[in-house]
Amino acid sequence: EVQLVESGGGLVQPGGSLRLSCAASGFTFSNYWMHWVRQAPGKGLVWVSRINSDESRTTYADSVRGRFTISRDNAKNTLYLQLNSLRAEDTAVYYCARVVSGSYSFFDSWGQGTLVTVSS
């Protein structure tokens, strides 16, 4: 069974940093592109970032480019998202999600999400 388990969320002050993790199991993690998607409280889903299977390609939404960094450790079956220079508008549940392939970027598996709250 595919499992994705996020961790690392919490309360952080504006301008602060956090690192989110997503532990994967039940599939060959190193074969899949992985993404982060976020959802502000009561709002819709917003795509954040993606990384290819060997970490050679990354893509970011304009709203986070230069502040967030996606990475992965295939030996540890773990996806990461480093969040720097956090703003109030970054407050959201952050989901990691698996896509079928790099060309077909729909999400067939999701984690349960981890809440990031940016507030003073």
Next chain:
Amino acid sequence: DIQMTQSPSTLSASVGDRVTITCRASQSISSWLAWYQQKPGKAPKLLIYKASSLQNGVPSRFSGSGSGTEFTLTISSLQPDDFATYCCQQYNDYPLTFGGGTKVEIK
């Protein structure tokens, strides 16, 4: 960016009703559209991909249609477990974008 617009934003229906949700793209996305179901406090669940392909394990009462800029999700006979929020997502181009969601409520 490709904008995805869903309608209605809220829908009140009864068990057994046929329900249709519309998703419109701001430009053609061919058939590169997915539909998700989300319940409060839970992650989204994939229902449909490539506009009309049913994800494994999803009940056949769910169906999708459309291409280009207009798409629909239909639930042929609404069941109690189907009261949830539904959203569409285009994967024709980056950034990937989602519709704002349609909440299906009990009438």
